[in-house]
Amino acid sequence: MSLPAGQKSADLFKRMKGFELLGTKEHPSDFSLIRAEYINTRIRLLALLFSVLTPLWIPVDFLILPDGTFLSMMLARICLSVSLLALWFRTSFTHSLRRARQRLIILMVIPSIFHLATQMILGDYLKDESLASYTFLPFLIIAIHCVFPLTLKEGALLAFLTIFALSVDEMIHGRFLTLQSLNTLWLLGVIMGIAVWAQLSQLHMQLKLFEKATTDSLTGLLNRRSFMHQAETELNRSERYARPLSIALLDLDHFKNVNDTHGHQAGDQVLIHFSGLLKEELRSTDLIGRFGGEEFIIVLPETPVHEAEKVLERILDNCRNQAVRYDGGVVNYTASAGLGELVSDIRSSLHAVDIALYQAKEQGRDRLQRVPEQNQPEMNTYNKL
Numbered sequence: 001m002s003l004p005a006g007q008k009s010a011d012l013f014k015r016m017k018g019f020e021l022l023g024t025k026e027h028p029s030d031f032s033l034i035r036a037e038y039i040n041t042r043i044r045l046l047a048l049l050f051s052v053l054t055p056l057w058i059p060v061d062f063l064i065l066p067d068g069t070f071l072s073m074m075l076a077r078i079c080l081s082v083s084l085l086a087l088w089f090r091t092s093f094t095h096s097l098r099r100a101r102q103r104l105i106i107l108m109v110i111p112s113i114f115h116l117a118t119q120m121i122l123g124d125y126l127k128d129e130s131l132a133s134y135t136f137l138p139f140l141i142i143a144i145h146c147v148f149p150l151t152l153k154e155g156a157l158l159a160f161l162t163i164f165a166l167s168v169d170e171m172i173h174g175r176f177l178t179l180q181s182l183n184t185l186w187l188l189g190v191i192m193g194i195a196v197w198a199q200l201s202q203l204h205m206q207l208k209l210f211e212k213a214t215t216d217s218l219t220g221l222l223n224r225r226s227f228m229h230q231a232e233t234e235l236n237r238s239e240r241y242a243r244p245l246s247i248a249l250l251d252l253d254h255f256k257n258v259n260d261t262h263g264h265q266a267g268d269q270v271l272i273h274f275s276g277l278l279k280e281e282l283r284s285t286d287l288i289g290r291f292g293g294e295e296f297i298i299v300l301p302e303t304p305v306h307e308a309e310k311v312l313e314r315i316l317d318n319c320r321n322q323a324v325r326y327d328g329g330v331v332n333y334t335a336s337a338g339l340g341e342l343v344s345d346i347r348s349s350l351h352a353v354d355i356a357l358y359q360a361k362e363q364g365r366d367r368l369q370r371v372p373e374q375n376q377p378e379m380n381t382y383n384k385l
């Protein structure tokens with residue numbers, strides 16, 4: 001389900017082309033965690049709401065149902081209410097999409113069983129028009145599907161399971177696929193279609209918001225906040241498995257001159273070009289972020305500094321040799337970089353590569369400066385080995 005950490009740049013969103021609505025394969029793993037939590041919150045709310053509303057109908061049952069039937073209905077309502085309350089109680093906060101999906105199925109199955117029970121309890125009484133409302137529950141269950149942001153696959157599977165559960169009663173009584181049951185199925189199907197549409201619209205909206213919140217609109221790279229969050233995750237992973245992790249800060253040289261000479265839009269093209277170079281040269285598992293105006297940051301998991309150095313030299317070399325064509329003109333540019341190891345504290349590692357970058361600029365720009373051993377913040381587990 002989840003993608004490699006570095007593949008969460010906005011580049012990803014450009015590749016999507018609608019497939020993100022089909023299944024979760026194209027979803028950034030961070031997005032899936034947020035969606036799981038969102039779905040879970042709604043399950044909790046609905047479970048609590050219906051566990052309270054269901055027993056409130058008991059006085060109405062008392063007034064309109066014969067004694068024996070009333071008692072069975074009351075028992076069914078109490079069972080439904082208690083089951084939903086248990087679901088609410090057990091549905092604690094989750095970051096697992098799989099768990100959220102399981103809970104969603106349970107949320108649909110519990111009232112479907114209640115519906116089956118009520119149809120059996122009420123039996124022939126249901127022919128009485130005044131009890132028509134007791135047959136409406138399937139429509140309510142399906143309408144509830146609208147509140148979840150689901151992919152087409154998830155929505156279709158949930159729809160199938162729900163309609164199947166709701167049809168068990170018809171099957172038991174041999175009414176399945178009769179004209180009357182087909183009529184009901186058709187209506188349920190139409191409402192389900194609308195529900196799936198609502199689910200997809202919600203998912204689409206959430207993906208767009210996630211994209212806007214996590215990426216830089218010009219270059220499509222991770223924005224600073226999102227980058228820091230993912231770098232933290234990478235750092236934890238590297239510490240846990242004692243793996244090397246490199247970090248580099250890159251800055252375009254005399255970028256103000258580019259803007260002043262060729263115009264701001266040409267400057268934008270240079271930024272886009274440089275982002276393209278980074279994406280080309282780095283692995284899909286690397287993190288790339290735009291840190292500020294013409295400043296970029298990268299984290300290279302599983303890469304010791306001497307390996308990262310080769311990659312960065314290649315990037316700076318490409319920069320030097322590839323001109324950007326804009327509006328009939330040609331813009332040449334170079335970049336400088338500070339490189340070091342990402343160790344236990346991101347801020348101090350960042351500070352160290354920032355100083356190295358400053359030194360690269362001081363020494364004439366268009367070059368790479370490694371963080372000297374003595375300036376490197378406290379070693380991580382990998383280096384202690």
Ligand SMILES: Nc1nc2c(ncn2[C@@H]2O[C@H](COP(=O)(O)OP(=O)(O)OP(=O)(O)O)[C@@H](O)[C@H]2O)c(=O)[nH]1
Pocket residue numbers: 218251252253254255256257259263264265266267268271292293294361365
């Ligand atoms: N076109 C464009 N320019 C930007 C953007 N963000 C920041 N800038 C410009 O980047 C320039 C950065 O200038 P400085 O901080 O002086 O740095 P510099 O000219 O690159 O000089 P050195 O870093 O010392 O080599 C400023 O002129 C900003 O206006 C952007 O999104 N698009």
